[in-house]
Amino acid sequence: MDSALTEIGLPIALAIIMFGLGLDLTPADFRRVGQHPKAVVVALACQLVLLPAICFGLVVLLDLPPLLGIGMLLLAASPGGTTANLFSHLFRGDVALNITLTAINSIIAIATLPIITNLAIGYFDLSDEVSMPLAEVVKVFALILLPVGIGMVVRDRAPGFAARMDKPVRIASAVILAVLVLGILAGEAENVGDYLAKVGLAVVIFCLVSLVVGFVVPRAVGVVEKQAIASSFEIGVHNATLAIFVAENVLDEPEIAVPAAVYGLLMFPLAALWGMFVSRRVAASSASVTA
Template sequence: MLAVDRPLCHDVRMSALTTIGLPVALGIIMFGLGLSLTPADFARVGKHPKAVLVALACQLVLLPALCFGLVVLFRLPPILAVGMVLLAASPGGTTANLYSHLFRGDVALNVTLTAINSIVALFTLPLLTNLAISIFLPESEGLGIQFNKAVEVFLIVLVPVLLGMLVRRLWPRFADRMNTPVRIGSMIILAIVIVGALVANRDLFFPNLGALAGITVLFCALSLTIGFFVPRLFRVEPRQAVASAFEIGIHNATLAIVIAQTVIGSVEMSLPAAIYGVLMFFVALAFGFLIRGRVPVTKDAPAATA
């Protein structure tokens, strides 16, 4: 039995560390993503249309359907069910690029998919989240992502990316030098914020850890599997299938946490993303070693080391 059995709780601790720190950390992460993007990354869709379209279909159609099925199967409380759908609707992040590089994926395709998914999610994420709220929390008036809140998501996600791309356009050498420090800095800030939020709400987080671990691990494993084998069914080459797997299987948990806590205003709704964000690293690593034998080694695809 999960520890969350109420539609919403207003006595959880939403400190400045969470309400300010989380959006700032996400903004820095998205700015770092922009530092690595150029217009050519979007134009690459024309070179690999099948790989991009299949990956997007998995991300936008199969994963939400899978997530809805899992929350019903696991009988999650309504607020956590919505949190799972919010996680499923979140795009991939820069972590997917790292895993793709380690396991011989097409990192350039990862960058393209991340760029496109980040824009598409601005529209699909509110739609899917509101659909989940209407199904699981039909009596919660005012809960959801309305137009003004969707604008907040736009500002948090897209504006930092555009600023990062502008910096790269104007000062490419500076962007190259700052790429790694920005990523490290954002991870440090994010870690501090998340740990602080977990400690402040430990009475809510830890009682639900065991119950949510199963569904988040299964969701991650199935997402990675779908992301790899569905493209292979459509004869997408192995390296692109690896890129698709990690892009689809590694969701931007930080974005889901920020939207749940600061846009919607529910710490409970962020629990699935918080737990997923920790366990995902181990599931993705195990999956990478399982599929590495299916990917041929090429000069520009480094082999993963044990």
């Protein structure tokens, strides 16, 4: 991957995306945890515990190469992305819950992301070649949370401007992720076919399982359908840009970024198809109840 894109473009891209998240946030989003504790706790448990365990099982079952396996676990440890809010809005989920979960999980990930990634590095016995120092991770998240804070201040001081910027920032985020994905795949052009063959199936299964788990588990414990849809997209739509950033700028291993890049390509159509399926299912269920 081109060094200018890695060293300059990637941090700017992540800052823009996190600024966009901040434009959606208010202090009330953090206080909302007390209003919907079950939905928040169940979604976070799926995101932080169940999903990494499933991903690890998938990595072992498919016998992925070490660096690609670490990349998959890094992706699993990444919090939900701002795109989750968009999918939730399109398919009638509780967008406020999405925003709350993204905000909380982005903070919790300061601790959980390096723990899960370091466990993966240890499992593959690559600690001599790849390292994730906690100090560097804290620095990364400080750089991430700063634009979030700025976005929140902008929303508080200039709500009209924040509302006008919402759509352009979302579009910019999608375009930026597309450029990053293409940049990574172009930089690894010689190995792209091999990577897709090795990690493509894992990424598709992981994405679909994440979306399904995010809906089924909350519903199984009594979370209402609208919140379950929000949970599904929050758990199934990861912040691929963050995973790419950590792989490139902290771990300094472009190959570790490949699963997140492939995921960035496949996530949109898979999430859209799942959204159409689950929204029709919910609509059919509601119709049968009222009939």
